[in-house]
Amino acid sequence: MGIPDEQIYPYATAAAAKTVAKHQEPQNLVFYSGWFCPFAQRAWISLEERGIPYQYNEINPYKKEPHFLAINPKGLVPAVEYKGKALYESLILCEFFEDAFPNYKPNLLPLDPVDRALARIWLDHITKTFIPSIHRLLQVQEASKQAEALQDLYQSIRKLTDNIKGPYFFGEKFSLVDIAVAPWIVRDWVVEEHRGYKRIDASPKWKEYAELVEKRDSVVNTSSLREHQIEIYGRYLRDEAQSEAAKAIRAGRVIP
Numbered sequence: 001m002g003i004p005d006e007q008i009y010p011y012a013t014a015a016a017a018k019t020v021a022k023h024q025e026p027q028n029l030v031f032y033s034g035w036f037c038p039f040a041q042r043a044w045i046s047l048e049e050r051g052i053p054y055q056y057n058e059i060n061p062y063k064k065e066p067h068f069l070a071i072n073p074k075g076l077v078p079a080v081e082y083k084g085k086a087l088y089e090s091l092i093l094c095e096f097f098e099d100a101f102p103n104y105k106p107n108l109l110p111l112d113p114v115d116r117a118l119a120r121i122w123l124d125h126i127t128k129t130f131i132p133s134i135h136r137l138l139q140v141q142e143a144s145k146q147a148e149a150l151q152d153l154y155q156s157i158r159k160l161t162d163n164i165k166g167p168y169f170f171g172e173k174f175s176l177v178d179i180a181v182a183p184w185i186v187r188d189w190v191v192e193e194h195r196g197y198k199r200i201d202a203s204p205k206w207k208e209y210a211e212l213v214e215k216r217d218s219v220v221n222t223s224s225l226r227e228h229q230i231e232i233y234g235r236y237l238r239d240e241a242q243s244e245a246a247k248a249i250r251a252g253r254v255i256p
Protein backbone atom coordinates (compact mmCIF):
# COMPACT_ATOMS: atom_id res chain seq x y z
CA MET A 1 0.00 0.00 0.00
CA GLY A 2 1.26 3.43 -0.88
CA ILE A 3 1.26 6.56 1.24
CA PRO A 4 -1.35 9.35 0.80
CA ASP A 5 1.32 11.65 -0.68
CA GLU A 6 1.30 9.35 -3.73
CA GLN A 7 -2.03 10.90 -4.70
CA ILE A 8 -0.72 13.96 -6.44
CA TYR A 9 -1.95 15.53 -9.63
CA PRO A 10 0.16 13.75 -12.28
CA TYR A 11 1.31 16.60 -14.54
CA ALA A 12 2.56 20.16 -14.59
CA THR A 13 -0.07 22.76 -15.48
CA ALA A 14 -0.17 26.44 -16.56
CA ALA A 15 3.11 27.88 -17.92
CA ALA A 16 5.08 24.89 -16.55
CA ALA A 17 3.09 22.53 -18.81
CA LYS A 18 4.26 24.50 -21.87
CA THR A 19 7.86 24.26 -20.70
CA VAL A 20 7.49 20.50 -20.21
CA ALA A 21 6.05 20.19 -23.76
CA LYS A 22 9.12 21.97 -25.20
CA HIS A 23 11.49 19.50 -23.51
CA GLN A 24 10.35 16.07 -24.65
CA GLU A 25 13.08 15.30 -27.19
CA PRO A 26 15.88 12.96 -26.08
CA GLN A 27 18.96 14.86 -24.86
CA ASN A 28 22.25 14.00 -23.13
CA LEU A 29 20.74 15.42 -19.95
CA VAL A 30 17.57 13.82 -18.61
CA PHE A 31 15.92 15.85 -15.87
CA TYR A 32 13.82 13.85 -13.40
CA SER A 33 11.45 16.27 -11.76
CA GLY A 34 8.14 16.61 -9.97
CA TRP A 35 6.08 19.62 -11.12
CA PHE A 36 5.05 20.28 -7.49
CA CYS A 37 8.49 20.09 -5.91
CA PRO A 38 10.24 23.29 -4.78
CA PHE A 39 13.62 21.53 -4.73
CA ALA A 40 13.13 20.31 -8.31
CA GLN A 41 12.06 23.81 -9.34
CA ARG A 42 15.49 25.12 -8.32
CA ALA A 43 17.22 22.82 -10.80
CA TRP A 44 14.55 23.52 -13.41
CA ILE A 45 14.94 27.31 -13.10
CA SER A 46 18.73 26.90 -13.51
CA LEU A 47 18.27 24.86 -16.71
CA GLU A 48 15.82 27.40 -18.10
CA GLU A 49 17.92 30.43 -17.17
CA ARG A 50 20.93 29.02 -19.00
CA GLY A 51 19.13 27.45 -21.97
CA ILE A 52 20.75 24.06 -21.37
CA PRO A 53 19.17 21.32 -23.55
CA TYR A 54 17.37 18.79 -21.35
CA GLN A 55 14.65 16.17 -21.57
CA TYR A 56 11.97 16.59 -18.90
CA ASN A 57 10.79 13.42 -17.18
CA GLU A 58 7.92 13.66 -14.67
CA ILE A 59 8.34 11.43 -11.60
CA ASN A 60 6.08 10.76 -8.64
CA PRO A 61 8.84 10.27 -6.06
CA TYR A 62 6.40 8.94 -3.44
CA LYS A 63 5.92 5.77 -5.49
CA LYS A 64 9.60 4.80 -5.01
CA GLU A 65 9.63 2.96 -8.31
CA PRO A 66 12.70 0.75 -8.83
CA HIS A 67 13.72 2.52 -12.05
CA PHE A 68 13.86 5.83 -10.17
CA LEU A 69 15.57 4.38 -7.09
CA ALA A 70 18.29 3.19 -9.45
CA ILE A 71 18.84 6.85 -10.40
CA ASN A 72 18.49 8.36 -6.93
CA PRO A 73 18.79 5.82 -4.11
CA LYS A 74 17.19 8.43 -1.80
CA GLY A 75 14.11 8.31 -4.03
CA LEU A 76 13.86 12.11 -4.17
CA VAL A 77 13.38 14.53 -7.03
CA PRO A 78 15.21 16.33 -8.55
CA ALA A 79 17.73 13.98 -10.17
CA VAL A 80 19.48 13.90 -13.53
CA GLU A 81 21.07 11.38 -15.81
CA TYR A 82 23.98 12.71 -17.82
CA LYS A 83 26.03 10.54 -20.18
CA GLY A 84 24.92 7.42 -18.32
CA LYS A 85 25.68 8.80 -14.82
CA ALA A 86 23.04 9.65 -12.22
CA LEU A 87 23.17 12.69 -9.93
CA TYR A 88 20.80 14.30 -7.42
CA GLU A 89 20.39 17.00 -4.71
CA SER A 90 18.97 20.29 -5.96
CA LEU A 91 21.82 22.71 -5.16
CA ILE A 92 24.48 20.20 -6.17
CA LEU A 93 22.70 19.80 -9.52
CA CYS A 94 22.60 23.57 -9.99
CA GLU A 95 26.36 23.72 -9.40
CA PHE A 96 26.87 20.71 -11.67
CA PHE A 97 25.10 22.58 -14.50
CA GLU A 98 27.59 25.43 -14.00
CA ASP A 99 30.54 23.03 -14.21
CA ALA A 100 29.30 20.74 -16.99
CA PHE A 101 27.89 23.46 -19.28
CA PRO A 102 30.36 26.36 -18.99
CA ASN A 103 29.41 27.70 -22.42
CA TYR A 104 25.76 28.20 -21.56
CA LYS A 105 25.25 31.71 -20.20
CA PRO A 106 24.59 33.41 -17.91
CA ASN A 107 26.54 31.81 -15.11
CA LEU A 108 24.47 31.61 -11.98
CA LEU A 109 27.37 31.51 -9.55
CA PRO A 110 29.56 34.64 -9.53
CA LEU A 111 32.98 34.20 -11.15
CA ASP A 112 34.86 36.12 -8.47
CA PRO A 113 36.07 33.57 -5.84
CA VAL A 114 35.03 35.73 -2.88
CA ASP A 115 31.53 36.29 -4.26
CA ARG A 116 31.34 32.58 -5.10
CA ALA A 117 32.14 31.71 -1.50
CA LEU A 118 29.61 34.32 -0.32
CA ALA A 119 26.97 32.73 -2.54
CA ARG A 120 27.68 29.39 -0.85
CA ILE A 121 27.48 30.98 2.62
CA TRP A 122 23.97 32.25 1.79
CA LEU A 123 22.94 28.96 0.19
CA ASP A 124 23.98 27.31 3.45
CA HIS A 125 21.92 29.86 5.39
CA ILE A 126 18.88 29.06 3.23
CA THR A 127 19.38 25.31 3.72
CA LYS A 128 19.92 25.50 7.47
CA THR A 129 17.43 28.17 8.55
CA PHE A 130 14.98 29.38 5.87
CA ILE A 131 13.76 25.99 4.62
CA PRO A 132 13.51 24.25 8.01
CA SER A 133 11.58 27.17 9.52
CA ILE A 134 9.11 27.42 6.63
CA HIS A 135 8.53 23.65 6.77
CA ARG A 136 8.12 23.75 10.57
CA LEU A 137 5.66 26.60 10.17
CA LEU A 138 3.64 24.48 7.77
CA GLN A 139 3.59 21.40 9.95
CA VAL A 140 3.51 22.36 13.63
CA GLN A 141 0.01 22.39 15.04
CA GLU A 142 0.21 24.22 18.39
CA ALA A 143 -0.34 28.00 18.18
CA SER A 144 2.75 28.73 20.32
CA LYS A 145 4.98 26.56 18.12
CA GLN A 146 3.55 28.17 14.98
CA ALA A 147 4.32 31.63 16.43
CA GLU A 148 7.88 30.49 17.18
CA ALA A 149 8.38 29.04 13.68
CA LEU A 150 7.02 32.24 12.11
CA GLN A 151 9.49 34.37 14.09
CA ASP A 152 12.34 32.01 13.13
CA LEU A 153 11.32 32.35 9.50
CA TYR A 154 11.22 36.16 9.69
CA GLN A 155 14.60 36.20 11.38
CA SER A 156 16.11 33.99 8.68
CA ILE A 157 14.57 36.16 5.95
CA ARG A 158 15.82 39.38 7.56
CA LYS A 159 19.39 38.09 7.74
CA LEU A 160 19.22 37.23 4.05
CA THR A 161 17.45 40.46 3.12
CA ASP A 162 20.07 42.61 4.89
CA ASN A 163 22.57 41.18 2.42
CA ILE A 164 20.55 41.63 -0.78
CA LYS A 165 22.30 44.20 -2.97
CA GLY A 166 19.15 44.73 -5.01
CA PRO A 167 17.28 44.25 -7.11
CA TYR A 168 18.59 40.64 -6.89
CA PHE A 169 20.87 39.16 -4.24
CA PHE A 170 24.10 40.07 -6.08
CA GLY A 171 22.73 43.19 -7.78
CA GLU A 172 21.55 43.21 -11.39
CA LYS A 173 22.57 39.57 -12.02
CA PHE A 174 20.09 36.85 -11.08
CA SER A 175 22.03 34.11 -9.27
CA LEU A 176 21.82 30.76 -7.54
CA VAL A 177 21.01 32.50 -4.24
CA ASP A 178 17.84 33.92 -5.83
CA ILE A 179 17.05 30.52 -7.34
CA ALA A 180 17.47 28.77 -3.99
CA VAL A 181 14.61 30.77 -2.41
CA ALA A 182 12.42 31.40 -5.48
CA PRO A 183 10.34 28.16 -5.22
CA TRP A 184 9.34 29.00 -1.65
CA ILE A 185 8.51 32.58 -2.64
CA VAL A 186 6.02 31.32 -5.23
CA ARG A 187 4.52 28.99 -2.60
CA ASP A 188 4.41 31.41 0.34
CA TRP A 189 0.67 32.02 -0.27
CA VAL A 190 0.14 28.76 1.67
CA VAL A 191 1.65 30.15 4.89
CA GLU A 192 0.07 33.53 4.20
CA GLU A 193 -3.41 32.00 3.99
CA HIS A 194 -2.97 29.48 6.81
CA ARG A 195 -0.25 30.62 9.20
CA GLY A 196 -0.43 34.44 9.34
CA TYR A 197 2.81 35.02 7.38
CA LYS A 198 3.12 38.32 5.54
CA ARG A 199 6.03 39.27 3.33
CA ILE A 200 5.89 42.84 4.63
CA ASP A 201 6.20 41.59 8.23
CA ALA A 202 9.52 39.97 7.35
CA SER A 203 10.66 43.30 5.87
CA PRO A 204 9.56 45.77 3.15
CA LYS A 205 12.74 44.91 1.24
CA TRP A 206 11.80 41.22 1.26
CA LYS A 207 8.34 42.06 -0.09
CA GLU A 208 9.86 44.05 -2.94
CA TYR A 209 12.43 41.32 -3.65
CA ALA A 210 9.83 38.52 -3.54
CA GLU A 211 7.57 40.40 -5.95
CA LEU A 212 10.45 40.72 -8.39
CA VAL A 213 11.63 37.10 -8.10
CA GLU A 214 8.16 35.60 -8.58
CA LYS A 215 7.76 37.50 -11.88
CA ARG A 216 11.02 36.24 -13.38
CA ASP A 217 10.30 34.30 -16.63
CA SER A 218 12.19 31.18 -15.54
CA VAL A 219 10.22 31.12 -12.28
CA VAL A 220 6.83 31.66 -13.96
CA ASN A 221 7.64 29.11 -16.68
CA THR A 222 8.36 26.40 -14.11
CA SER A 223 5.29 27.08 -11.93
CA SER A 224 2.00 25.18 -11.98
CA LEU A 225 -1.52 26.03 -10.81
CA ARG A 226 -2.09 26.60 -7.09
CA GLU A 227 -5.26 24.50 -7.09
CA HIS A 228 -3.25 21.30 -7.55
CA GLN A 229 -0.75 22.31 -4.89
CA ILE A 230 -3.18 22.95 -2.08
CA GLU A 231 -4.12 19.28 -1.95
CA ILE A 232 -0.47 18.48 -1.24
CA TYR A 233 -0.02 21.34 1.22
CA GLY A 234 -3.23 20.38 3.03
CA ARG A 235 -1.41 17.26 4.23
CA TYR A 236 1.49 19.36 5.53
CA LEU A 237 -0.86 21.85 7.20
CA ARG A 238 -2.63 19.00 9.06
CA ASP A 239 0.78 17.40 9.72
CA GLU A 240 -0.26 14.26 7.88
CA ALA A 241 2.35 14.34 5.10
CA GLN A 242 4.58 11.26 4.95
CA SER A 243 7.28 12.68 2.71
CA GLU A 244 10.88 12.30 3.88
CA ALA A 245 11.01 16.05 4.55
CA ALA A 246 7.78 15.97 6.59
CA LYS A 247 9.01 13.00 8.66
CA ALA A 248 12.33 14.74 9.32
CA ILE A 249 10.66 17.98 10.46
CA ARG A 250 8.30 16.02 12.73
CA ALA A 251 11.23 14.20 14.31
CA GLY A 252 13.37 17.34 14.62
CA ARG A 253 15.88 15.94 12.13
CA VAL A 254 17.64 17.64 9.22
CA ILE A 255 15.67 17.56 5.93
CA PRO A 256 17.26 14.84 3.74
Ligand SMILES: N[C@@H](CCC(=O)N[C@@H](CS)C(=O)NCC(=O)O)C(=O)O
Pocket residue numbers: 034036037038039040061062075076077078088089090091242243244245255256
Ligand atom coordinates in the same frame (compact mmCIF):
# COMPACT_ATOMS: atom_id res chain seq x y z
N1 LIG B 1 17.56 17.73 -0.32
C1 LIG B 1 16.80 17.33 -1.47
C2 LIG B 1 15.31 17.34 -1.16
C3 LIG B 1 14.45 16.83 -2.29
C4 LIG B 1 13.02 16.45 -1.84
O1 LIG B 1 12.74 16.37 -0.66
N2 LIG B 1 12.14 16.19 -2.83
C5 LIG B 1 10.81 15.73 -2.50
C6 LIG B 1 9.70 16.35 -3.33
S1 LIG B 1 9.60 18.08 -3.06
C7 LIG B 1 10.70 14.23 -2.76
O2 LIG B 1 11.20 13.73 -3.73
N3 LIG B 1 10.01 13.54 -1.85
C8 LIG B 1 9.74 12.14 -1.93
C9 LIG B 1 9.64 11.53 -0.55
O3 LIG B 1 9.76 12.27 0.44
O4 LIG B 1 9.43 10.33 -0.45
C10 LIG B 1 17.14 18.29 -2.62
O5 LIG B 1 17.51 19.44 -2.33
O6 LIG B 1 17.09 17.89 -3.79
